Amino acid sequence: MRALALLTALFLVPGLAAAQDKPRSALDRAKATQDEAAAPDEHKITLDEAVDRAALAEQNRESADTPDKEPETDADEPRPALGAKMFLTNSPAAFQKAWKAGEDDLPTTAMIGQANPVMVMLAISGCARGKDGKCAIQFTSRTAGPDGQFDTPRTTPPWNPAPMRAKAELAPASFGLRLGPADPAGRYTIEVKVTDLVAKTNRTVTSVVTKPAAAAGGR
Secondary structure (H helix, E strand, C coil), X not given: CHHHHHHHHHHHCCCHHHHCCCCXXXXXXXXXXXXXXXXXXXXXXXXXXXXXXXXXXXXXXXXXXXXXXXXXXHHHCCCCCCEEEEEEECCHHHHHHHHHCCCCCCCCCCECECCECEEEEEEEECCCCCCCCCCCEEEEEEEECCCCCECCCEECCCECCCCCCCCCEXXXXXXXXXXXXXXXXXXXXXXXXXXXXXCCEEEEEEEEEEECHHHHHCC
């Protein structure tokens, strides 16, 4: 393009084109030949430079034709299904310590009494990532006595952890069950519904604890 512009300008200068056709002396011709040989050729490129320029032009063309990629989301890769597991314990502090240490022998219980209430610990995995980059997990709990009648469900505010995969994470929310002197002996059911508000899926987990007849008097 630069060569074309230079050639066009040469024809626009009055008398310049005509002057190029005038006969020149042998001295003028020799000088002109010497000047042309000494002057560098600004437009001459090597084969490697030509290949590099062609490759760069092709790369620029492909970049212009290719749309920008959207940020990766959970839809771009397989996500494990929502998982939930319930543990019952009389010692939540000891349970959390053992969980963090990765111990297999966690302090759990299947018994309840007036003097030893139980706490529900929930391990969650596979939550979906929302637009803010976090999960949104909600817990709804209810309990039933030996007669099988459930009480009114209670729902927690959403828990917003970072996206998790197959590895379970202990939820900060915990639910306790405490019995009084008038509560009969027998089996008590604890039910927790875990809802992934982003993926719009849920899992319900249940556990049973027993109040022995000997504990009916408060022991």
